[in-house]
Amino acid sequence: MRTQNLTRSLLAGFALVVSTVAFAAQPTPFTAVYQVSRQGEAMGQATITLKSVGNGEYEYSNQIKGTSGLAAMLGLNSNDITRFRWNNNAPETETYTSKVSAFKTKQRTMQVNWSSKEVRVDEGKGPTTYAAAPGMVDRNTLPYALGLALHGGSQSVTLPVGVKQRVEQQQFKVQGSEAVKVPAGSFQAERVTRTDSDKHFDAWYAKPYPLPVKMAQSEGGDIELQLVRFSSP
Template sequence: MLTLKRPLPLVAGFALAVFTTASFATPPTPFTAIYQVSRDGEAMGNATITLKSLGNGEYEYSNQIQGTSGLAAALGANSSDVTRFRWNNNAPETESYTSEVKAFKVKQRAMRVNWATKQVSVDDGKNPSTYAAQPGMVDRNTLPLAIGLSLRNGSQSMTMPVGVKQQIEQQRFKVQGTESVQVPAGSFHAERVSRADSDKRYEAWYVPKQFAVPVKLAQSDGGDLTLQLVHYSSP
């Protein structure tokens, strides 16, 4: 990988239906997941994803990628995506999201959601923007977790309100079937989920009864990265 871009930070029951805002029955359980990260089939580093309970229905979700191979290691490339969200009306809602990518230069983005005024503010150091918040809104970092929690309840098709730089996108995802997938953590019979409203590649393989996040994730937005689960632990 020439540069380390922000992953979909990294990154899958109900009746078959599309939900404007996915509903989840129980709060998520804290965990740590370690991934092998590659680009175009070449290993470039590892990712550590953690979910921590902060108490009172508040959570911190962190995705840390470190370049350990090839040019990514030579450049000291790494990225950090951290979201704070609340569990509200049986759904996660983003309160803040910060992203920092270091390679040739440092790129940063900060999102804040004021739920009292229902306003989202985004600042990447260039063109700050504001727009209206929507209940159940998540950010690009927590999206794979939100999908996994929905799958845990048996959903086969879902629409997620995702806050991006200048607006909320209604991103649609669908289970395409079940497949056997081999990753460093083992062999799994997984549900393959893909994005249904965009030609940007997002394919994720979930085992929702065991893990809140995918065992494998492949995406084109954010650097053509593939993440494969190495280890998962929870209290």
């Protein structure tokens, strides 16, 4: 039972780990690598990429591979892919797919029809539909949109995030400046927390990158990401 609970926690954590982005007037391709840990112990590595797919659309992927501990033993891997359009200098989700695998596989698909303004979410047990909201992102691209807003000087940010059954208006606030050391280097970073939920979420954004160099959350079992390297053509 303990192993099953831990496995569910790891699966949830991998599904909820979210990616980071670099800011530009238009998105530019990049690759970022993160160290992933759970409760202070090394768990795996996340590779995040952004690329243009043409016609003003972009693909944003987050691939995580379990390389240590129980995550490695279970062959735990996840692959989150979002296709978004660039609207009003911000991402707007068109499709989102999530696949998390260990000894079993969990999948979620989200499709947004901006003509009918309808969101369709399916986890294999029948679809759920609800109304889309302008500027809506998904949990994969959430830190992207948050980073853009912070780069623009915002200290408090509310983002419409499409989840399983509705759009959540998630709220975030800059709490102050802190020194942060990660594999990519040492930074003086702004710590941002989510303020509309009792679930712990912190992200540290630092110059020269308007993106989280570190992220931590309680949901999924105290998952933490630390930036290892970032490259852009």
